[in-house]
Amino acid sequence: MTAHLQFDFVVDKENNTMTVKREFDAQRQLVWDCHTKRELLDQWFAPKPLTTKTKSMDFQNGGHWLYAMIEPAGPEYWGRMDYETIRPIDNYTAFDGFCDATGALNPDLPRAKWDVTFTEQGPRTLVHTVVAYQSAEALQQVIDMGMKDGMTSTMERLDELLVSLSKR
Amino acid sequence: MDNYQASLDSIFHALADPTRRAVIQRLGQGEASVSDLAMRFDMALPSFMKHIGVLEVAGLIGSKKVGRVRTCKLEPTKLAVVEKWYDDQRAIWDARYKNLDNLLNNLKGK
Numbered sequence: 524m525t526a527h528l529q530f531d532f533v534v535d536k537e538n539n540t541m542t543v544k545r546e547f548d549a550q551r552q553l554v555w556d557c558h559t560k561r562e563l564l565d566q567w568f569a570p571k572p573l574t575t576k577t578k579s580m581d582f583q584n585g586g587h588w589l590y591a592m593i594e595p596a597g598p599e600y601w602g603r604m605d606y607e608t609i610r611p612i613d614n615y616t617a618f619d620g621f622c623d624a625t626g627a628l629n630p631d632l633p634r635a636k637w638d639v640t641f642t643e644q645g646p647r648t649l650v651h652t653v654v655a656y657q658s659a660e661a662l663q664q665v666i667d668m669g670m671k672d673g674m675t676s677t678m679e680r681l682d683e684l685l686v687s688l689s690k691r
Numbered sequence: 692m693d694n695y696q697a698s699l700d701s702i703f704h705a706l707a708d709p710t711r712r713a714v715i716q717r718l719g720q721g722e723a724s725v726s727d728l729a730m731r732f733d734m735a736l737p738s739f740m741k742h743i744g745v746l747e748v749a750g751l752i753g754s755k756k757v758g759r760v761r762t763c764k765l766e767p768t769k770l771a772v773v774e775k776w777y778d779d780q781r782a783i784w785d786a787r788y789k790n791l792d793n794l795l796n797n798l799k800g801k
Contacts, residue, residue, distance in 0.1 A: 530785065532780075532781045532785075534777045541777070545784075547788075547792065547795055548792070549799060554795065557791060557798075563794065566794045567790035567791040567793075568790075569790075570783045570786030570787045659706055659707050660703060662703075666776045
């Protein structure tokens, strides 16, 4: 397998921001493609045991990606990512959002802004993602929603899975 | 769920204020008396007591009075709600990126 890959996850609670930095053992073009092409996104975006299903993808300024994360038992969680700016293969910015299967956004839920930057590091690629909520209240709504729709219990099972995997 | 909702509301209200966040941060280093805290934040005792009250109602801090000195300390359990959410997010990113490692390895092999 590959050598150690950098993974930093930093939370800024005052600014309601998460910063994720992760190295990948692949060329930048390939890593960019995996973030921007539907058939590739479908193969990694949802954490196991969930899977990803793209309904539509329009990767351009003002376009959006409509997708679902699906539990093995059936429940689906629909989301859409609205692309604001795209600079291949350096950076894109987007707004995430909760929606239904038709892509109609839930107007009651806030959206976080994603700023994703791709940098070459020799043969590797660093992906630097900043996810920012507008306020503590906005973040709270998202947390509440997660508890209501059962996503949280899924994540708790995921936690257990990760613990059991890391013990192997 | 309703209790949980109410407790989240009070936590986020409490954390929305910079002085109260600073008090939390200070108490993270150890307990402190109310008068020391008020002096540190350069605030009159009555208005500072209001902040302490909000933090106590949210369950973020606890206080006890010994003689004439009221001492505050962090109550870590309530903070854990937000903490837990961020932990979950970290787990999600870690898991999805492991998927991506596998995908990239497959794609490179082609």
